[in-house]
Amino acid sequence: MQTTLWTNIRSFPDTKYMGSKQAILPEIMQALSSIEFDSALDAFSGSACVSYALKQMGKRIVANDFLEFAYNIAKATVENNNVKLTPKTIEFLLEPNSKAGTFVRDTYKNLYFCEEDCAFIDNTYANIKELADATEQSIAMAALCRACMKKRPRGIFTFTGKKGWDGRRDLRISMARQFIDAIRLFNACVFDNGRKNIATCLDVFETSAEGIDLVYIDTPYISPHSDCDYTRRYHFVEGLCSYWSKVAIQYETTTKKIRSYKTAFCSAKTVIAAFERLFYHFRECKLAVSYSSNGIPGRDEMIELLKETKSKVQVVEIPHKYSFGNQRHKVGNNNNSVTEYLFIAE
Numbered sequence: 407m408q409t410t411l412w413t414n415i416r417s418f419p420d421t422k423y424m425g426s427k428q429a430i431l432p433e434i435m436q437a438l439s440s441i442e443f444d445s446a447l448d449a450f451s452g453s454a455c456v457s458y459a460l461k462q463m464g465k466r467i468v469a470n471d472f473l474e475f476a477y478n479i480a481k482a483t484v485e486n487n488n489v490k491l492t493p494k495t496i497e498f499l500l501e502p503n504s505k506a507g508t509f510v511r512d513t514y515k516n517l518y519f520c521e522e523d524c525a526f527i528d529n530t531y532a533n534i535k536e537l538a539d540a541t542e543q544s545i546a547m548a549a550l551c552r553a554c555m556k557k558r559p560r561g562i563f564t565f566t567g568k569k570g571w572d573g574r575r576d577l578r579i580s581m582a583r584q585f586i587d588a589i590r591l592f593n594a595c596v597f598d599n600g601r602k603n604i605a606t607c608l609d610v611f612e613t614s615a616e617g618i619d620l621v622y623i624d625t626p627y628i629s630p631h632s633d634c635d636y637t638r639r640y641h642f643v644e645g646l647c648s649y650w651s652k653v654a655i656q657y658e659t660t661t662k663k664i665r666s667y668k669t670a671f672c673s674a675k676t677v678i679a680a681f682e683r684l685f686y687h688f689r690e691c692k693l694a695v696s697y698s699s700n701g702i703p704g705r706d707e708m709i710e711l712l713k714e715t716k717s718k719v720q721v722v723e724i725p726h727k728y729s730f731g732n733q734r735h736k737v738g739n740n741n742n743s744v745t746e747y748l749f750i751a752e
């Protein structure tokens with residue numbers, strides 16, 4: 407099959423996801439186009455923008471993330487080659503459902519959203535569960551999660567109340583409007599690259615790289631400026647994907663967050679051993695590893711780790727300014743200017 411060079415991702419919904427590579431995709435894709443591969447596993451897919459760009463390159467993609475909301479985005483945009491939500495289905499999703507639960511209203515009313523928006527989330531979740539097609543369910547779920555994130559300052563759930571609420575349209579418009587806008591965006595990015603792509607929701611060490619040529623690795627970064635706990639930041643949308651049935655909610659917390667999923671990539675004590683294990687797990691494949699210049703391990707240590715299983719390691723440097731900030735890592739200061747490394751190991 408002919409591989410087309412990646413040119414743009416205009417149709418992929420913009421994302422503020424922590425650690426998203428959307429802003430530096432041209433450089434990443436440029437670097438990856440020098441490697442020979444036909445299939446790729448995006449082992450930590452997050453917003454799915456890298457998987458989507460690889461899909462646009464004509465590759466066969468497996469997109470994996472241990473978060474269920476990330477999985478739904480990947481299923482809707484990467485695995486999905488032809489399903490869109492029709493006007494009739496959208497109408498159905500917006501109808502009142504007498505069987506809808508009240509969990510969001512009861513648990514989260516006025517923590518992140520007003521009562522009306524919480525009731526909309528309860529009702530829409532119930533309608534999504536009545537869709538017969540799993541891909542339609544994922545598009546609708548991805549859209550509902552996106553609507554919730556768009557209605558939060560910085561798209562996160564680490565604080566409650568109205569902090570950061572300004573006059574911005576995204577915060578003013580109703581959850582229903584956000585949901586319809588999000589469906590339009592997800593519908594618009596559906597395309598068929600002629601390959602059988604799949605999305606999975608697994609811990610990275612449970613994934614299989616059988617039949618995969620290249621593994622793209624973009625773990626959380628351990629940085630002195632912020633923690634890298636994705637479950638903590640996005641707990642609300644993660645809980646929503648199973649209507650909190652698969653997660654452990656911590657009722658004693660003000661944010662009503664869920665217990666974070668364990669990952670060895672978020673602690674300085676465990677990260678080195680985790681990378682060693684990861685590179686061994688994918689020892690049969692070519693590797694492309696994104697990592698930040700202010701992360702642990704540093705550049706030289708990462709090269710050493712890769713050389714344990716690979717003979718050739720090349721480093722591409724990409725200057726980057728993260729738009730994501732938290733109290734210790736403010737948007738607009740110099741702490742979020744980093745060099746982004748792409749280690750290519752064969």
Ligand SMILES: C[S@@+](CC[C@H](N)C(=O)[O-])C[C@H]1O[C@@H](n2cnc3c(N)ncnc32)[C@H](O)[C@@H]1O
Pocket residue numbers: 423424425426427428449450451452453454455456470471472473476608609610611624625626627636668669670671
């Ligand atoms: C830096 S982000 C990936 C960003 C993504 N490349 C993008 O451009 O949006 C890291 C991702 O790793 C996921 N993750 C962390 N530990 C994991 C594990 N053990 N197994 C699978 N996914 C994991 C997180 O949920 C998060 O989405």
